[in-house]
Amino acid sequence: MATERKFASIQGPLPGPRTAALLERRAAAVSLGVGNNFPLFVERASGALLADVDGNTFLDFVGAIGTINAGHCPPEVVKAVQEQAEKFLHTSFHVGMYESYVALAEKLAAITPGDFPKKALLLNSGAEAVENAVKIARKYTGKPGIVSFTRGFHGRTLLGMSLTSKVKPYKFKMGPFAPATYKAMYPYPYHRPASMTEEEYASFCVKQFEDFLLTEAAPEELAAVIMEPVQGEGGFIVPPKLFVKGVYDVCKRNNILFIADEIQTGFGRTGRMFASSHFGIEPDLITVSKSLAAGLPISGVVGRAELLDAASPGELGGTYGGSPLGCVAALAVIEQMERDGLSDRSEVIGERIRGHFEALQTRYPIIGDVRGLGAMCAVEFVEPATGEPAKAFVASLLRACYEKGIILLSAGVHGNVVRFLTPLVITDEQLDEGLDIISEALSEMYAKAL
Numbered sequence: 001m002a003t004e005r006k007f008a009s010i011q012g013p014l015p016g017p018r019t020a021a022l023l024e025r026r027a028a029a030v031s032l033g034v035g036n037n038f039p040l041f042v043e044r045a046s047g048a049l050l051a052d053v054d055g056n057t058f059l060d061f062v063g064a065i066g067t068i069n070a071g072h073c074p075p076e077v078v079k080a081v082q083e084q085a086e087k088f089l090h091t092s093f094h095v096g097m098y099e100s101y102v103a104l105a106e107k108l109a110a111i112t113p114g115d116f117p118k119k120a121l122l123l124n125s126g127a128e129a130v131e132n133a134v135k136i137a138r139k140y141t142g143k144p145g146i147v148s149f150t151r152g153f154h155g156r157t158l159l160g161m162s163l164t165s166k167v168k169p170y171k172f173k174m175g176p177f178a179p180a181t182y183k184a185m186y187p188y189p190y191h192r193p194a195s196m197t198e199e200e201y202a203s204f205c206v207k208q209f210e211d212f213l214l215t216e217a218a219p220e221e222l223a224a225v226i227m228e229p230v231q232g233e234g235g236f237i238v239p240p241k242l243f244v245k246g247v248y249d250v251c252k253r254n255n256i257l258f259i260a261d262e263i264q265t266g267f268g269r270t271g272r273m274f275a276s277s278h279f280g281i282e283p284d285l286i287t288v289s290k291s292l293a294a295g296l297p298i299s300g301v302v303g304r305a306e307l308l309d310a311a312s313p314g315e316l317g318g319t320y321g322g323s324p325l326g327c328v329a330a331l332a333v334i335e336q337m338e339r340d341g342l343s344d345r346s347e348v349i350g351e352r353i354r355g356h357f358e359a360l361q362t363r364y365p366i367i368g369d370v371r372g373l374g375a376m377c378a379v380e381f382v383e384p385a386t387g388e389p390a391k392a393f394v395a396s397l398l399r400a401c402y403e404k405g406i407i408l409l410s411a412g413v414h415g416n417v418v419r420f421l422t423p424l425v426i427t428d429e430q431l432d433e434g435l436d437i438i439s440e441a442l443s444e445m446y447a448k449a450l
Contacts, residue, residue, distance in 0.1 A: 062408060068423045069342065074332070077294045090320070090325075104331055121321075124323075139315070147217060206250070285302070285307060287301055353422075
C-alpha cells in the first residue's frame with residue numbers, strides 16, 4: 001500500500017523535461033569528474049524540503065552531505081547574510097578586518113570541548129581545515145608524521161587524499177601522495193570477532209594502535225593523530241568509547257597531538273554540539289566546517305591557544321578564509337542551535353530512525369546492522385546467505401527512494417551502507433513520512449528479490 005504523501009510530491013517521470021535539458025548542458029560544460037548522485041536540479045529549498053525545476057518536491061535525508069543541520073534557508077541566517085551583503089561582501093581579513101571574524105573565533109573557542117585557553121583560525125572548506133590543522137601540528141611539534149585511520153575521510157586535496165583511506169573514487173591514479181602519513185586500524189564493531197565482547201574488542205583495538213607505534217611509526221616522529229570521532233564516508237561507524245579514549249591517552253603519553261575531525265560530526269549531528277564530548281576527550285585541535293554556516297563555505301581550526309600561536313603572521317590564512325558572509329551565517333546558525341536545542345532534537349531524530357529500522361530488521365534479514373549516534377544514523381545491508389556487502393541492493397534502493405521523493409546517500413568502502421543526515425529541523429511528520437516511503441521501497445525491492 002502506497003504511503004500517503006503530504007510532503008514528498010513527484011509530478012511525473014524522473015528526470016523531468018527541464019531537468020533533462022539541464023543535464024544535456026551539464027554534460028557539455030561540466031567536468032565528468034564532478035560526480036552527481038541523482039539527476040536533480042534544485043530550484044528552491046526550505047527546512048527539510050527540496051523543490052526541483054520541474055515542480056517535484058523531495059524530502060531531504062542528506063542535508064547537502066551533512067551541511068544543513070540547521071535546515072535549508074533558516075530565516076535568521078538568510079537575514080544575517082542579506083544585512084551583511086548590503087554592507088560589504090569581502091575585504092579579506094588580511095587586509096581589512098571585521099568584527100564577525102573575531103566574534104566567531106570567540107564563539108568557537110567557547111563551545112568546543114576543552115577546559116583550556118583556545119583560539120581559532122577561519123578558512124573555507126573542510127579539506128582546508130584539515131590541511132591547516134596538520135600545518136599547525138607540525139609547526140608546533142617540529143615533527144612530520146601524521147596518523148589517520150582505515151576508512152577515514154579527510155578531503156580531496158593532496159594531503160586530504162593522503163590521509164583518506166578509500167581509494168575509489170577519491171585517490172585512484174592520483175598519486176604519489178604526501179609523505180610521512182600513516183594509517184592505523186579503526187574499529188568496526190559490527191564486524192568484531194564473535195568470540196569477543198565489546199569491551200574486549202575495544203581493548204584489542206587499542207593494543208593494535210600501541211603496536212602500530214612500534215611497527216609503523218615511532219612516536220618521536222609523529223606530530224599528530226587525526227580521527228573522526230564517528231566515521232562519515234567510511235560508513236557512519238561509531239567506535240567504542242574505550243577505543244577513542246585509549247588512543248587519546250596513548251597520544252598524551254607520547255607527546256602526540258590529537259586532532260578531532262568534526263567536520264561532519266559537529267554542530268549537533270550526534271546529539272552533542274561536538275561528538276568528542278561523547279568520548280570524554282579534549283582534543284588539542286578540532287576541525288569544523290559543513291553545518292557551521294547552513295551551507296555557506298566556511299571552516300575552521302579550533303584548539304589550544306599555544307598551538308594556534310605556533311605559526312608566525314602570514315603562515316596561516318588565505319584570501320577568502322573566514323569570509324564576512326560565512327562568519328555572520330555561522331554566528332546565526334550557532335545562535336539558532338543553542339536557542340532551539342537542536343542537539344537534543346538530534347537525539348530524538350536518531351532514536352526514531354534507529355527504532356524504525358530495528359523493527360524492520362526482524363522482517364528483512366538483508367538489514368545487517370542499524371547504528372548511529374544522535375541523528376548520525378546508518379543501516380548496513382548484507383546478503384543474508386553470505387554476509388557479503390549488498391552494494392547493488394543499496395544502489396537500487398536509493399534510486400527507488402529518489403523516484404518516490406526521498407533523497408538518500410550511501411556510505412562505506414563497499415557502498416552498502418545507507419546513511420541519514422536529515423536536517424535537525426525536520427518535523428516528526430516529515431521524518432515519519434520519509435521513513436514510511438523508504439519502508440515501502442524496501443518492501444517492494446525485497447519482494448522482487450525473493
